[in-house]
Amino acid sequence: MNTYSSELLLDVNNIVVTFEGADKPAIQDVSFQLHRDEVLGIVGETGAGKSVLARSLLNLLPEGGQVKGGDIQFRGRSITTMTKEEQRRMRGGDIALIGTNAKSLLDPVQTIGSQISRVLRAHRDVSRRDAWDQAVELLSNVGIVDPEKRAKAYPHQLSGGMAQRVVIAMAMITDPDVILADDATLGLDATVQLQVLDLLIGRCRSSGKAAILITHDLGIVAHYCDRVAIMRDGSIVEIKPVSDFLVGPEAPYSVGLLEAARSRPVPIVDKKKSGSKSSAVNLTKEAPLLQVKNLFKLFPISGTDQVVRAIDDFSFEIRRGETMALVGESGSGKTTVGQCLVRLLSLTSGSILFDGQDITAMKEGQFRDFRRRIQMVFQEPYVALNPRWCVADLIAEPLQLMPAMTRAEKLKKVHELLGLVQLPTSLAGAYPHELTAGEQKRIGIARALATNPDFVVFDEPTTALDIRVRSQIIDLVRDLQERMGLSALFITHDLNSVRSLSHYVSVMQHGKLVERGETENIFEYPKQDYTKMLLDAELPIEQKEFFVPKPQHVGDLT
Amino acid sequence: MVNFMREVLRRPSAVFGVSLLILQIVAIIFAPYLAPYSPVEADALRSLLPPSGEHWFGTDVSGMDVYSRVIYATRINLLISISAVAVAFVIGVPIGIVTGFYRGYLSSLVMRIFDFIQSFPVFVLGMALVSVMGQEIWNVAIVLAVLFMPIFARLIRAETLSLRDRPFVAAARCSGATDISLMFRHVLPNALSPAIVQVSISIGMAILLTAGLSFIGAGVRMPVAEWGLMVSSGAEQMILGVWWVALFPGLAIVISVMSFALLGDAIKELSDPTMRARR
Numbered sequence: 001m002n003t004y005s006s007e008l009l010l011d012v013n014n015i016v017v018t019f020e021g022a023d024k025p026a027i028q029d030v031s032f033q034l035h036r037d038e039v040l041g042i043v044g045e046t047g048a049g050k051s052v053l054a055r056s057l058l059n060l061l062p063e064g065g066q067v068k069g070g071d072i073q074f075r076g077r078s079i080t081t082m083t084k085e086e087q088r089r090m091r092g093g094d095i096a097l098i099g100t101n102a103k104s105l106l107d108p109v110q111t112i113g114s115q116i117s118r119v120l121r122a123h124r125d126v127s128r129r130d131a132w133d134q135a136v137e138l139l140s141n142v143g144i145v146d147p148e149k150r151a152k153a154y155p156h157q158l159s160g161g162m163a164q165r166v167v168i169a170m171a172m173i174t175d176p177d178v179i180l181a182d183d184a185t186l187g188l189d190a191t192v193q194l195q196v197l198d199l200l201i202g203r204c205r206s207s208g209k210a211a212i213l214i215t216h217d218l219g220i221v222a223h224y225c226d227r228v229a230i231m232r233d234g235s236i237v238e239i240k241p242v243s244d245f246l247v248g249p250e251a252p253y254s255v256g257l258l259e260a261a262r263s264r265p266v267p268i269v270d271k272k273k274s275g276s277k278s279s280a281v282n283l284t285k286e287a288p289l290l291q292v293k294n295l296f297k298l299f300p301i302s303g304t305d306q307v308v309r310a311i312d313d314f315s316f317e318i319r320r321g322e323t324m325a326l327v328g329e330s331g332s333g334k335t336t337v338g339q340c341l342v343r344l345l346s347l348t349s350g351s352i353l354f355d356g357q358d359i360t361a362m363k364e365g366q367f368r369d370f371r372r373r374i375q376m377v378f379q380e381p382y383v384a385l386n387p388r389w390c391v392a393d394l395i396a397e398p399l400q401l402m403p404a405m406t407r408a409e410k411l412k413k414v415h416e417l418l419g420l421v422q423l424p425t426s427l428a429g430a431y432p433h434e435l436t437a438g439e440q441k442r443i444g445i446a447r448a449l450a451t452n453p454d455f456v457v458f459d460e461p462t463t464a465l466d467i468r469v470r471s472q473i474i475d476l477v478r479d480l481q482e483r484m485g486l487s488a489l490f491i492t493h494d495l496n497s498v499r500s501l502s503h504y505v506s507v508m509q510h511g512k513l514v515e516r517g518e519t520e521n522i523f524e525y526p527k528q529d530y531t532k533m534l535l536d537a538e539l540p541i542e543q544k545e546f547f548v549p550k551p552q553h554v555g556d557l558t
Numbered sequence: 559m560v561n562f563m564r565e566v567l568r569r570p571s572a573v574f575g576v577s578l579l580i581l582q583i584v585a586i587i588f589a590p591y592l593a594p595y596s597p598v599e600a601d602a603l604r605s606l607l608p609p610s611g612e613h614w615f616g617t618d619v620s621g622m623d624v625y626s627r628v629i630y631a632t633r634i635n636l637l638i639s640i641s642a643v644a645v646a647f648v649i650g651v652p653i654g655i656v657t658g659f660y661r662g663y664l665s666s667l668v669m670r671i672f673d674f675i676q677s678f679p680v681f682v683l684g685m686a687l688v689s690v691m692g693q694e695i696w697n698v699a700i701v702l703a704v705l706f707m708p709i710f711a712r713l714i715r716a717e718t719l720s721l722r723d724r725p726f727v728a729a730a731r732c733s734g735a736t737d738i739s740l741m742f743r744h745v746l747p748n749a750l751s752p753a754i755v756q757v758s759i760s761i762g763m764a765i766l767l768t769a770g771l772s773f774i775g776a777g778v779r780m781p782v783a784e785w786g787l788m789v790s791s792g793a794e795q796m797i798l799g800v801w802w803v804a805l806f807p808g809l810a811i812v813i814s815v816m817s818f819a820l821l822g823d824a825i826k827e828l829s830d831p832t833m834r835a836r837r
Contacts, residue, residue, distance in 0.1 A: 344728050378729050386744050397734075
């Protein structure tokens with residue numbers, strides 16, 4: 001798709017980056033070229049060296065880092081031989097970096113307008129007033145409503161998505177030739193991510209700029225990039241046009257990565273199968289395991305008589321062996337629902353019937369029996385594990401809900417659970433900070449399963465994980481659903497995983513139910529606009545494949 | 559623990575602090591062997607002798623050997639300070655946890671009582687309390703414990719307030735942990751490190767306060783060998799050119815306070831999470 005006839009902007013030749021005290025280089029022999037009018041995606045897992053690579057392009061490595069070998073040329077000039085002043089002018093002026101977590105990148109005591117115009121004035125000779133006007137204009141171009149007023153706002157007054165737009169505006173105001181976006185949309189809602197990336201790449205395309213998108217999301221690459229470079233352990237294992245990559249990755253590592261990013265078919269334990277024990281007729285009439293009726297949760301806003309309606313008349317039911325997904329953007333009240341189910345929050349009104357009994361009215365002592373049966377897997381694995389407890393103690397903790405066990409029995413159970421989540425028993429003595437994100441997530445799952453619960457709330461089980469780890473967790477949960485006949489509520493904004501994990505979907509917005517139905521139905525025939533919007537924001541890697549006949553993946557196209 | 563000691567030894571100021579502390583521990587344990595004379599035996603004939611081979615630090619107005627008294631006083635001063643801080647820690651930490659964990663009227667009431675204690679200058683309140691209770695060694699220790707307890711309670715409470723809303727506490731609650739277990743097994747281990755730093759700093763402060771109270775006559779009484787008391791008795795003769803009676807116990811106070819301050823700094827640096835990560 002790219003003919004490379006256009007101007008060569010960046011030419012990176014065999015660069016090696018080392019850090020003081022590290023035994024091997026962070027970047028090993030990386031070479032690539034970037035032409036005008038091109039969007040290059042750099043994909044890799046945590047620790048692959050993506051961010052270090054981006055920083056070395058600006059010669060802005062963190063403390064202790066150094067470009068040891070190779071050469072980086074920007075428009076034919078080697079970056080390392082530039083004077084300090086030339087480097088300063090290049091950074092932000094010719095090559096702009098957009099980082100992750102925009103809120104922390106903005107100066108909290110400066111208005112966003114002045115921050116943006118300051119960037120312009122650092123690179124171009126413009127008056128304060130002109131710079132401000134340009135900043136305001138750019139803010140409106142990046143989709144910020146009421147830019148004159150917003151320019152006078154401080155970063156804490158912005159939402160995450162808006163802050164990210166501001167950072168993008170900051171990078172674009174000097175009209176640089178190359179934009180480096182280092183995980184610029186990490187942690188944003190899919191709908192916001194789509195808007196932000198559409199905007200960024202749209203601007204690049206229309207003005208003939210080049211961009212490098214650093215990400216761990218192959219969906220982003222499939223939708224926005226011309227070429228993709230797969231990084232692992234500081235080297236590029238494969239670099240080729242995206243369309244070629246999606247149909248024929250060469251390196252075994254990239255094959256694995258691509259495979260991991262695909263969604264799985266709908267879970268095998270559907271209601272018919274789990275019902276095979278009892279009669280099918282009986283099943284439909286069987287009382288649901290969990291019945292939530294007219295749930296309300298209002299948070300009063302302190303100092304006023306107004307309330308936040310976190311959950312606003314929400315009802316659903318889940319039968320044995322079924323999994324329902326609760327999807328929606330951040331702030332839609334999904335997690336609040338989960339927390340009400342395990343009674344971490346009390347409801348304002350409504351009822352929750354578990355196995356026919358109302359758990360909302362129970363005293364804590366009475367509810368203790370149900371704690372064993374209703375468990376929750378928490379969102380961020382690291383913060384949900386006590387940093388001072390070792391793995392064995394963490395996993396054994398829920399066993400206090402079971403009949404008393406001896407020390408040896410507990411240890412046996414811990415080993416059994418570690419096996420269940422496919423972790424070696426040697427991890428029993430480890431502490432949370434010694435584990436990888438994937439291992440932490442598994443420990444969280446093992447904890448929830450320790451008491452053989454009937455029902456598990458999974459809160460964002462796949463968020464913020466690397467591609468392969470994410471797919472491993474999805475496979476693990478699928479395996480558990482099948483083996484243990486778990487009923488589950490699956491709270492997420494990762495639609496791709498919903499397809500792989502749940503039978504039913506409820507879409508939630510502002511605490512209200514928007515739409516509910518069987519997973520396939522909702523994905524295929526969404527009725528509500530909001531659902532359509534959510535689905536449109538999804539960036540599956542399969543969509544590009546649509547144009548390439550490949551029969552074995554037709555099932556994934558939905 | 560081994561790692562911890564290794565980290566300590568890497569810092570010159572910490573090494574200095576630890577060696578001063580060891581010096582004091584040696585003085586406490588081997589006082590009878592190190593001190594040539596009894597610390598409380600007066601001898602009117604040997605009053606105010608300057609330092610010599612016989613009396614290294616000279617003698618005071620009642621003819622007691624200053625060197626022996628300085629050595630023996632280490633026992634009294636450290637005993638008072640360490641036991642006072644230990645009591646303050648043992649009582650203050652649970653109060654801090656409980657008042658941080660349950661934010662109710664009772665919890666506010668306890669904090670207001672602490673406000674009341676802390677609103678007085680420590681020294682003035684200490685003076686008043688000791689004179690009311692009687693100038694005994696243990697009374698000084700009890701008063702110091704009362705004065706230091708709010709410090710620990712507040713520190714732990716502040717940590718608890720931020721820890722109690724952390725997801726791991728919610729997760730433990732879902733795992734059936736009771737409130738007691740949440741407080742003492744989950745929150746406490748994570749809240750403890752600033753309090754442990756404070757222990758060392760507080761011991762230094764307690765030594766200074768003990769000596770200060772005795773100096774103005776509101777602490778222990780003669781003939782107990784106590785540094786502040788010795789400085790005070792020496793101060794009367796200072797004008798006559800008798801410098802040794804006040805100087806040596808004064809130096810002992812400096813050394814003792816400094817050793818705990820340096821140790822506190824070292825612990826503070828080591829308990830910094832970024833430092834821990836580097837290890």
